[in-house]
Amino acid sequence: MSTFRFALLAASIGAPLWAAAEEVRLRSPDGSVVVSGQLTHFDGDFYRLETIYGPMTLDAARVACHGTSCPDPAEFAPEIRLSGPPALGALLMPALIEGYAARIGHAAERVIADDRHFTYVLTDGTSGHPSIRFRFRLTGSDEAFADLLAGEADIALSAREIRRSEVALAREAGLGTLDAPGRSRVLALDGIVAITGAGNPVRQITLRDLARVFSGEIVSWAALGGPDVPIGLHLAEEETAVTQSFGARILGRYGAAPASEIVRHSSLAGLTDAISQDPAAIGITAFSETGSAQIMSLVGPCGFPSVPGPQTLKTEDYPLTAPLFAYLPAKRLPRPGRDFLEYVQSPQADLVVRRAGFVDQRLETIPLDRQGLRIANAVREAGDGIGLSDLRAMVERLFGAERLTVTFRFEEGSSELDAQSRSNVPLLASLIRRGNFDGSSILFAGFSDGIGNVEQNRRLSQRRAEAVRDAVLGDVSAQGVTVETAGFGEALPMACDAVEWGQRINRRVEVWVR
Amino acid sequence: MIRDRRLKTALATFMAAFAIAHLMQFGLTAGRTTEAADTSRGEVQAVGRAGLFGAAEPLTALPSIGDREPAPPLALGPQRRVPVDMVATPVTGQTLSAYGLPCERVLSVLPAPGAVLRLRLSATCDPRERVEIDHAGLRFALVTDMFGMADTVIPVLATDAELRVVLQDGEALSARVFVPEASQFDRVAVSSDGRSALEIHAFEFGAGYGDTGHVHHGSNASAAQGRVRRLGDSSADDPLIAEIYTFPTGESLASGTVRLHVEGEVTSENCGREVVADAVQSMPGGPPSVVALRVTMPGCDATGDILVLKNVLRDLRIARN
Numbered sequence: 050m051s052t053f054r055f056a057l058l059a060a061s062i063g064a065p066l067w068a069a070a071e072e073v074r075l076r077s078p079d080g081s082v083v084v085s086g087q088l089t090h091f092d093g094d095f096y097r098l099e100t101i102y103g104p105m106t107l108d109a110a111r112v113a114c115h116g117t118s119c120p121d122p123a124e125f126a127p128e129i130r131l132s133g134p135p136a137l138g139a140l141l142m143p144a145l146i147e148g149y150a151a152r153i154g155h156a157a158e159r160v161i162a163d164d165r166h167f168t169y170v171l172t173d174g175t176s177g178h179p180s181i182r183f184r185f186r187l188t189g190s191d192e193a194f195a196d197l198l199a200g201e202a203d204i205a206l207s208a209r210e211i212r213r214s215e216v217a218l219a220r221e222a223g224l225g226t227l228d229a230p231g232r233s234r235v236l237a238l239d240g241i242v243a244i245t246g247a248g249n250p251v252r253q254i255t256l257r258d259l260a261r262v263f264s265g266e267i268v269s270w271a272a273l274g275g276p277d278v279p280i281g282l283h284l285a286e287e288e289t290a291v292t293q294s295f296g297a298r299i300l301g302r303y304g305a306a307p308a309s310e311i312v313r314h315s316s317l318a319g320l321t322d323a324i325s326q327d328p329a330a331i332g333i334t335a336f337s338e339t340g341s342a343q344i345m346s347l348v349g350p351c352g353f354p355s356v357p358g359p360q361t362l363k364t365e366d367y368p369l370t371a372p373l374f375a376y377l378p379a380k381r382l383p384r385p386g387r388d389f390l391e392y393v394q395s396p397q398a399d400l401v402v403r404r405a406g407f408v409d410q411r412l413e414t415i416p417l418d419r420q421g422l423r424i425a426n427a428v429r430e431a432g433d434g435i436g437l438s439d440l441r442a443m444v445e446r447l448f449g450a451e452r453l454t455v456t457f458r459f460e461e462g463s464s465e466l467d468a469q470s471r472s473n474v475p476l477l478a479s480l481i482r483r484g485n486f487d488g489s490s491i492l493f494a495g496f497s498d499g500i501g502n503v504e505q506n507r508r509l510s511q512r513r514a515e516a517v518r519d520a521v522l523g524d525v526s527a528q529g530v531t532v533e534t535a536g537f538g539e540a541l542p543m544a545c546d547a548v549e550w551g552q553r554i555n556r557r558v559e560v561w562v563r
Numbered sequence: 564m565i566r567d568r569r570l571k572t573a574l575a576t577f578m579a580a581f582a583i584a585h586l587m588q589f590g591l592t593a594g595r596t597t598e599a600a601d602t603s604r605g606e607v608q609a610v611g612r613a614g615l616f617g618a619a620e621p622l623t624a625l626p627s628i629g630d631r632e633p634a635p636p637l638a639l640g641p642q643r644r645v646p647v648d649m650v651a652t653p654v655t656g657q658t659l660s661a662y663g664l665p666c667e668r669v670l671s672v673l674p675a676p677g678a679v680l681r682l683r684l685s686a687t688c689d690p691r692e693r694v695e696i697d698h699a700g701l702r703f704a705l706v707t708d709m710f711g712m713a714d715t716v717i718p719v720l721a722t723d724a725e726l727r728v729v730l731q732d733g734e735a736l737s738a739r740v741f742v743p744e745a746s747q748f749d750r751v752a753v754s755s756d757g758r759s760a761l762e763i764h765a766f767e768f769g770a771g772y773g774d775t776g777h778v779h780h781g782s783n784a785s786a787a788q789g790r791v792r793r794l795g796d797s798s799a800d801d802p803l804i805a806e807i808y809t810f811p812t813g814e815s816l817a818s819g820t821v822r823l824h825v826e827g828e829v830t831s832e833n834c835g836r837e838v839v840a841d842a843v844q845s846m847p848g849g850p851p852s853v854v855a856l857r858v859t860m861p862g863c864d865a866t867g868d869i870l871v872l873k874n875v876l877r878d879l880r881i882a883r884n
Contacts, residue, residue, distance in 0.1 A: 405877065
């Protein structure tokens with residue numbers, strides 16, 4: 050029966066490497082299993098053979114390979130193929146790979162076929178043997194998923210979440226459920242931002258006006274409080290994740306169609322370079338690719354400017370967050386690949402992410418005294434349902450505590466956590482498990498929007514806080530920490546309830562530690 | 564101290580025989596040599612003195628690189644210049660050079676303003692020889708002159724700057740200098756075979772091709788904020804040329820992005836072949852990151868074209884001070 054134990058591990062493996070080679074013979078040490086066939090793949094851990102019985106996968110540790118086509122295990126380096134947009138493929142991942150190489154003491158070599166296709170080879174300095182190869186193809190997020198589905202990539206890098214249709218196709222292709230926990234990693238945080246040329250006096254805009262500008266309804270900066278100069282519109286091509294997301298989340302929401310006179314750019318870098326030289330220009334880009342342009346804040350009808358920055362992206366207090374993902378199909382990566390992914394989640398990698406100009410996921414604390422504006426707003430908004438005693442009770446609970454940047458928010462019109470918040474669940478859980486909060490008290494503080502009945506909102510926010518607590522602490526034993534929940538209802542608004550994005554920002558569970 | 568006597572002899576011979584400018588500079592640095600020298604084959608370390616004093620002395624007080632200052636007297640008080648000197652004798656049996664000088668190799672490394680090191684090599688018995696310099700992965704080759712002298716200016720890539728000079732017979736002289744000012748600069752370097760040297764092109768704050776902010780070897784250095792220096796001697800056997808772009812981050816009043824391209828001309832020699840290079844990028848708060856590059860050049864029908872690689876070097880992101 051051992052034959053079956055040997056086979057059927059790691060079912061799907063990528064493109065054949067040893068096409069049209071001579072047959073090899075795989076033999077177990079006791080000779081009870083002998084399989085002959087064409088070697089189609091070897092990843093350092095498993096052999097895959099095309100045999101007369103069909104394809105078979107055998108554990109390399111338990112069989113010996115005989116034949117001239119057998120790979121030399123010492124010389125062998127598994128290859129991981131990555132497809133994705135330039136921000137991830139040309140900037141973030143190479144920085145992480147170089148950081149990883151330095152960490153494990155291997156030399157990094159970049160073999161460049163052309164500007165969009167290159168391979169990193171890491172080599173052990175002492176043995177001189179390559180340890181792993183990362184083959185890159187720079188493309189869009191759409192194409193990255195297509196490569197994954199076609200078996201032409203092992204990891205899809207994406208500036209957006211996977212679509213339902215892509216999840217379904219991936220499942221059909223035997224790649225597992227790609228939107229399930231563990232199938233994706235957030236590599237860095239990012240957001241969608243509006244930019245203007247340096248020197249433009251208009252520094253903030255409402256989402257509605259942004260939709261009006263890009264649909265051609267507003268044509269002069271005068272309508273936005275600037276000089277009477279025509280607005281120059283710039284967007285990246287429609288295939289770009291940022292442009293797609295802007296279309297869906299802003300233009301779509303206001304039923305606006307993009308104007309015909311928009312200048313289109315093939316890359317976000319090209320877009321920001323064009324805008325940075327032209328004060329009358331406006332464009333939509335990623336926070337990680339603002340180049341030398343001027344970033345605009347978002348503002349709601351009742352004030353509350355929301356400024357994109359590392360901290361507001363971490364807290365999602367800036368509404369247009371768009372984390373950067375790596376999607377991993379349900380197949381076993383070779384050992385060095387798994388080691389690399391482990392490194393990507395480490396504090397050392399956070400440092401590399403920051404140095405590469407991206408926003409990492411490291412938790413920060415925000416003391417109460419740096420939240421004066423929020424408290425002032427709460428007092429200003431109080432009176433209608435929320436009384437002074439409610440505010441006093443809330444401040445009592447938060448006094449002397451610090452807010453963590455990790456915040457839990459929900460998908461639009463849903464009680465499901467959004468992508469970034471889902472990735473925050475294991476992040477916070479592992480910090481608690483590792484004892485980072487031992488001796489402290491953690492408060493999951495729920496908040497609601499201001500739509501509807503005050504008392505109902507309070508109960509709703511309490512339930513949300515409890516749900517998040519359960520999700521985080523699910524299987525964590527947390528003897529060292531005191532865990533509490535609170536529902537403050539609509540007491541501490543962060544944005545205008547008059548607009549939909551404001552309501553979404555207000556519906557949240559914050560985490561406070563003392 | 565046998566070595567001291569030998570140095571004095573060298574100084575005296577120098578004085579008697581040769582040109583004054585060379586004499587003053589090299590004679591004096593040699594005279595102030597304090598570091599131990601291992602004259603056996605292999606690597607010699609000179610570590611420490613400049614590290615201690617280099618940190619304490621404000622480097623901005625130093626004269627600019629191009630200045631030829633008068634040599635200070637030998638016995639003087641607190642010194643502003645803090646060289647690291649390395650002395651070694653060549654491993655060949657030869658004892659005197661063609662000009663009657665004792666065979667000796669002296670490496671002098673002097674920090675200068677702008678986080679650069681001024682390197683001077685005097686290898687009396689190695690005239691017109693290729694020497695290879697390596698600083699944190701930034702590599703280039705020089706050729707000594709008829710007296711065995713070579714000098715150059717090297718932009719520093721890390722505050723704890725290590726420098727290695729390898730002579731033709733394999734002997735290496737090395738020095739280590741603490742250059743705190745290096746943290747004020749962002750630097751990126753590419754070293755490549757001088758026969759098809761790769762160039763760095765920087766585009767500061769949204770500049771386009773040919774704009775003022777387009778900085779490369781040969782662009783007007785004073786107009787932009789950064790500059791590209793080219794190091795190495797293209798006449799060397801097996802030439803090794805480095806280009807290094809420096810942006811003065813510490814004094815930048817602008818914030819934004821500097822985009823960095825690698826460019827190389829497709830020639831009849833390199834077309835369709837692989838060009839080997841090294842890319843070095845300074846990392847704040849750590850050693851610079853070095854990546855070996857192997858670039859496949861376009862086919863020979865593209866001879867005369869310029870290969871532009873936009874994704875090899877990471878853009879510099881500058882925050883306003």
